Amino acid sequence: MNFDDIITLDKADPLAHKRAEFALPANTVYLDGNSLGALPKVVKSRVAEVVSQQWGEHLIRSWNDHQWIDLPTQVGEKIAPIIGAAPGQVMCCDSISINLFKLLSSALSLNSGRNVVLSTEANFPTDLYMVQGLSDLLGEDLCQLKLVTEQQIAQSLTDDVAVLLLTQVNFRTGQLLDMHTLTQQAHDKGILVIWDLAHSAGALPVELDNCNADFAVGCGYKYLNGGPGSPAFLYVAKRHQAAVKQPLSGWMGHAKPFAFDAQYQGADSVNQYLCGTPSVIAMSALDAALDVWQGVSILHVREKSIALADLFIKLVRSQSCLVDLYLCSTEDSTQRGSQLAFAHNDAFAICQALIEKGVIADFRAPNILRFGFTPLYNSFEDIGNAVTILTDVVQTRLYTEPRFNKAGKVT
Amino acid sequence: MNFDDIITLDKADPLAHKRAEFALPANTVYLDGNSLGALPKVVKSRVAEVVSQQWGEHLIRSWNDHQWIDLPTQVGEKIAPIIGAAPGQVMCCDSISINLFKLLSSALSLNSGRNVVLSTEANFPTDLYMVQGLSDLLGEDLCQLKLVTEQQIAQSLTDDVAVLLLTQVNFRTGQLLDMHTLTQQAHDKGILVIWDLAHSAGALPVELDNCNADFAVGCGYKYLNGGPGSPAFLYVAKRHQAAVKQPLSGWMGHAKPFAFDAQYQGADSVNQYLCGTPSVIAMSALDAALDVWQGVSILHVREKSIALADLFIKLVRSQSCLVDLYLCSTEDSTQRGSQLAFAHNDAFAICQALIEKGVIADFRAPNILRFGFTPLYNSFEDIGNAVTILTDVVQTRLYTEPRFNKAGKVT
Numbered sequence: 001m002n003f004d005d006i007i008t009l010d011k012a013d014p015l016a017h018k019r020a021e022f023a024l025p026a027n028t029v030y031l032d033g034n035s036l037g038a039l040p041k042v043v044k045s046r047v048a049e050v051v052s053q054q055w056g057e058h059l060i061r062s063w064n065d066h067q068w069i070d071l072p073t074q075v076g077e078k079i080a081p082i083i084g085a086a087p088g089q090v091m092c093c094d095s096i097s098i099n100l101f102k103l104l105s106s107a108l109s110l111n112s113g114r115n116v117v118l119s120t121e122a123n124f125p126t127d128l129y130m131v132q133g134l135s136d137l138l139g140e141d142l143c144q145l146k147l148v149t150e151q152q153i154a155q156s157l158t159d160d161v162a163v164l165l166l167t168q169v170n171f172r173t174g175q176l177l178d179m180h181t182l183t184q185q186a187h188d189k190g191i192l193v194i195w196d197l198a199h200s201a202g203a204l205p206v207e208l209d210n211c212n213a214d215f216a217v218g219c220g221y222k223y224l225n226g227g228p229g230s231p232a233f234l235y236v237a238k239r240h241q242a243a244v245k246q247p248l249s250g251w252m253g254h255a256k257p258f259a260f261d262a263q264y265q266g267a268d269s270v271n272q273y274l275c276g277t278p279s280v281i282a283m284s285a286l287d288a289a290l291d292v293w294q295g296v297s298i299l300h301v302r303e304k305s306i307a308l309a310d311l312f313i314k315l316v317r318s319q320s321c322l323v324d325l326y327l328c329s330t331e332d333s334t335q336r337g338s339q340l341a342f343a344h345n346d347a348f349a350i351c352q353a354l355i356e357k358g359v360i361a362d363f364r365a366p367n368i369l370r371f372g373f374t375p376l377y378n379s380f381e382d383i384g385n386a387v388t389i390l391t392d393v394v395q396t397r398l399y400t401e402p403r404f405n406k407a408g409k410v411t
Numbered sequence: 412m413n414f415d416d417i418i419t420l421d422k423a424d425p426l427a428h429k430r431a432e433f434a435l436p437a438n439t440v441y442l443d444g445n446s447l448g449a450l451p452k453v454v455k456s457r458v459a460e461v462v463s464q465q466w467g468e469h470l471i472r473s474w475n476d477h478q479w480i481d482l483p484t485q486v487g488e489k490i491a492p493i494i495g496a497a498p499g500q501v502m503c504c505d506s507i508s509i510n511l512f513k514l515l516s517s518a519l520s521l522n523s524g525r526n527v528v529l530s531t532e533a534n535f536p537t538d539l540y541m542v543q544g545l546s547d548l549l550g551e552d553l554c555q556l557k558l559v560t561e562q563q564i565a566q567s568l569t570d571d572v573a574v575l576l577l578t579q580v581n582f583r584t585g586q587l588l589d590m591h592t593l594t595q596q597a598h599d600k601g602i603l604v605i606w607d608l609a610h611s612a613g614a615l616p617v618e619l620d621n622c623n624a625d626f627a628v629g630c631g632y633k634y635l636n637g638g639p640g641s642p643a644f645l646y647v648a649k650r651h652q653a654a655v656k657q658p659l660s661g662w663m664g665h666a667k668p669f670a671f672d673a674q675y676q677g678a679d680s681v682n683q684y685l686c687g688t689p690s691v692i693a694m695s696a697l698d699a700a701l702d703v704w705q706g707v708s709i710l711h712v713r714e715k716s717i718a719l720a721d722l723f724i725k726l727v728r729s730q731s732c733l734v735d736l737y738l739c740s741t742e743d744s745t746q747r748g749s750q751l752a753f754a755h756n757d758a759f760a761i762c763q764a765l766i767e768k769g770v771i772a773d774f775r776a777p778n779i780l781r782f783g784f785t786p787l788y789n790s791f792e793d794i795g796n797a798v799t800i801l802t803d804v805v806q807t808r809l810y811t812e813p814r815f816n817k818a819g820k821v822t
Binding site: 147247250 | 434436439441443446447449450454455458459462463465466467468470471472473474475481505506507508509532536537539541543545548549558632638639640641643656657658659660661663665669670672673674675686687688689692693696766771773775776819820821822
């Protein structure tokens with residue numbers, strides 16, 4: 001495949017026009033949108049307006065006049081169609097970690113009599129840490145974390161399991177779990193499922209309602225482009241909303257927050273999962289970022305995501321000097337999210353050298369080089385350029401220079 | 412006191428120059444900084460830089476290059492001197508509600524064998540709701556909320572009390588509790604104290620270390636001017652840090668977050684109170700807002716706060732038509748925070764009419780009209796103008812017009 005072939009792919013891309021809606025740095029191929037999404041241009045003006053006009057000029061009145069109070073619901077409802085959720089089930093609030101604590105508590109309470117939270121060894125650490133925190137608080141009689149491999153999930157759905165906690169797309173390998181089948185298998189054993197959509201929401205079609213999902217959490221700052229540390233979201237299936245409660249019962253989740261009752265009474269909707277006052281600036285940024293999705297077919301996103309990743313693999317395979325890059329992700333694109341992971345003993349240094357050369361990927365300990373594909377702003381030309389530079393970095397052994405072996409705090 | 416006398420007060424005010432550092436709306440007297448602080452001008456450029464440059468241009472690299480990862484500590488250390496805390500004890504994170512949950516869990520765990528969380532009936536509701544949420548989760552054997560009046564606190568410090576949870580300045584009346592004495596009395600009975608500084612941090616001298624305080628939480632968006640829903644902060648006294656743990660054990664509180672261990676191990680510092688990824692935009696806004704405090708003496712802030720409130724009372728008392736405004740706050744300024752509460756049967760409508768006339772106060776159910784005084788940007792002239800307009804609104808019975816009796820969602 002030569003350069004002209006790649007340009008042809010971009011010309012045929014139904015999402016190609018979306019790239020212009022993002023403020024992308026010059027001379028950069030950004031393949032880390034799975035870690036931090038790029039900046040939608042509309043966010044700049046929205047944030048400036050929220051700060052200067054809504055806060056600066058209208059001050060406290062903006063809670064009503066600019067509907068700040070409705071932001072968690074409004075943003076939740078914008079996310080809902082992206083994750084296959086009907087209205088009234090998604091709320092934007094807090095972080096994934098905090099939201100997991102709420103949902104774990106809810107699910108364990110709905111399934112009292114069972115105590116095991118089953119998850120995978122390869123799950124994103126904070127998901128496991130939140131179970132550990134709840135387990136320390138409640139004791140193992142009420143909450144016990146059990147870890148298995150992704151292959152062992154189905155056979156581990158035993159009668160003591162209260163909650164199955166899974167991340168749909170593995171943060172390292174990009175392995176995509178079968179939400180429909182696993183949810184069904186869990187339900188057959190009386191197990192509730194919490195799905196972490198951090199690496200799937202906005203990356204591929206998620207069908208929470210169709211899968212009869214119970215609960216989910218997800219991230220605002222990866223494929224949804226809400227900005228660094230953007231508020232997260234959660235999903236609570238309508239059928240559970242009358243029965244659930246959650247312990248982070250802050251005033252924003254009260255049925256009547258501004259009655260200032262001394263007694264908590266949670267809203268009888270997904271609103272009860274709100275806790276404290278949300279950051280209006282941060283949530284407004286995400287709200288604006290979600291407008292980029294207007295008119296976008298998530299099926300087109302998925303098709304392009306697969307095409308970008310497959311092209312990346314093909315081009316890497318065509319370079320003999322890249323033979324030591326071991327593909328940890330499956331080659332079966334139907335089993336994969338929107339990222340590729342390659343193991344290499346010098347993954348950290350290669351990643352740093354790539355960054356210096358303008359290809360932004362990331363490193364995950366101990367030896368993973370990770371490339372994320374974001375169809376709204378990545379082009380096929382990006383992929384061609386990235387592999388050309390990767391080839392150069394490895395062929396010339398540029399990455400062995402000492403400056404590429406200094407780790408920052410964050411990797 | 413005539414207009415010239417008031418202008419003289421402004422001329423002698425050592426904080427008068429600070430007003431120019433805020434972007435205040437024209438023709439407005441803003442007396443609601445106790446609910447939402449005004450916009451420091453420096454925040455506009457900082458937020459624009461974080462969005463356009465740090466996020467837009469430098470993307471994921473900014474976690475290291477622009478020290479995003481250090482923001483919770485950096486902001487915490489800027490807040491520390493304002494609340495009388497030596498370094499290494501304050502962290503900016505999450506909301507007050509979430510932070511209370513962490514600290515309540517920590518304090519109950521340190522004081523196991525006791526189960527009562529003692530607080531006041533008049534405390535801000537979310538503080539009580541968070542105890543109720545924890546109590547529902549753990550059961551009353553481990554966590555039981557007991558409410559008393561502010562006058563009954565001292566006599567209620569019994570042997571079953573594990574934690575005393577107090578808001579230093581009452582959100583309705585502005586009543587200021589004696590942190591030094593109450594902390595001492597609690598400690599004498601083996602009780603740990605959590606102070607909520609929502610209405611005191613930045614409003615008056617808080618002396619956490621000098622009072623031998625155990626734990627505290629506080630708000631970024633009131634007197635610290637961090638913007639709507641700004642991240643909150645918490646304080647954990649150095650002497651407790653080796654022994655405490657907290658259940659919201661997200662990855663940012665891990666001793667080595669980027670090692671991606673499957674097993675949680677909390678940092679052995681106040682960092683363990685971090686949970687998920689913080690909003691960089693929101694926290695940067697607060698970080699910039701705190702720079703307004705450079706060179707400000709909190710003693711000057713306190714002196715001016717008292718002078719503003721005393722002038723307000725004096726001017727109200729000088730108007731016979733305002734006799735039905737019943738001052739619920741104490742007249743003893745040493746016992747008061749930086750706000751005044753007046754009860755009136757038509758408080759809601761009067762508040763709405765004041766807002767239309769450019770005096771921004773707020774209403775708290777059922778019948779409280781609340782005026783907050785923020786010495787960094789309120790002038791004595793503001794107070795004169797506010798009482799003139801208040802007099803006009805009441806004398807002409809403007810507030811009885813129907814448009815002033817329509818409540819928004821947020822009051």
